[in-house]
Amino acid sequence: MRLAGQTVAVILTEEGKQVLSLAAADLPDNDLVLVSVEESEDLGLWIRLTRQDQMHFFLLRWEYILGIDLPTGIGKVVGLRG
Amino acid sequence: MQVIVEGWRSSSSDWLKAQQLSPEELPPLSPEQKDVAEKLGISEEDYARSTKAGELSRQELQAKAEAFGTFLESRLRKRVADASIQSVLLQTFDGRVRIAGTAAGREFRLQIDEELVDNLMQSGSSELEERLQRIIDLGVPAPEAKAS
16 A cells, blocks of 8 residues: 555544644544655654644654544546547 | 546645645535545545645646656567557556556556656666566567567
8 A cells, every 4th residue: 555645544542642732733623633644654654744834744653543544535537648 | 548547646745735725725525525524524624625635636647657658658669569558547545557558469468566667767777677678578468479
């Protein structure tokens, strides 16, 4: 599975929620948090955050992630070349 | 040649552009997308922003798949003069490029790692080109040898 560039819903541990709060991310009330993944690596997911209209990359470590839900509801785009 | 992008992906710059749009500039969600947002418990606006980011990057993915298809077809024709590619399918979730075509009067299918495609098209590395050639040699029918 290639997660780079995908938007995924992650289920975080309580610690994970605290970590994201410290990173000044807007957190919803429920357990699923929608994040945009820049890159996936051994340590965790590098996610995209915005603060004051600037983009930051933040490492969300695997130990704070209980599960990942990847919505795939966006379909095919077909183009033709002569 | 049919070029198909299945799934979606956004670059960081397109994602940032989508974050900066006002809610009025976001695309309306389909009923299915609204259903997904509701089931995931995420806001429709957040879901619409990620959808918009994917839309902005779609053209880039389409162009990449097309450029690779054109390059691959020219490589195939060095091996088999009548080779042609019918479709290039880029699957974003599993990072694969699937090729369907004909060569020497027979159909063939190839499955190529998107990472190989990206690295080859960005670096032009001869080592990666050799890997691609090996995939072609293994998966594309060769012309029949002429009887002497």
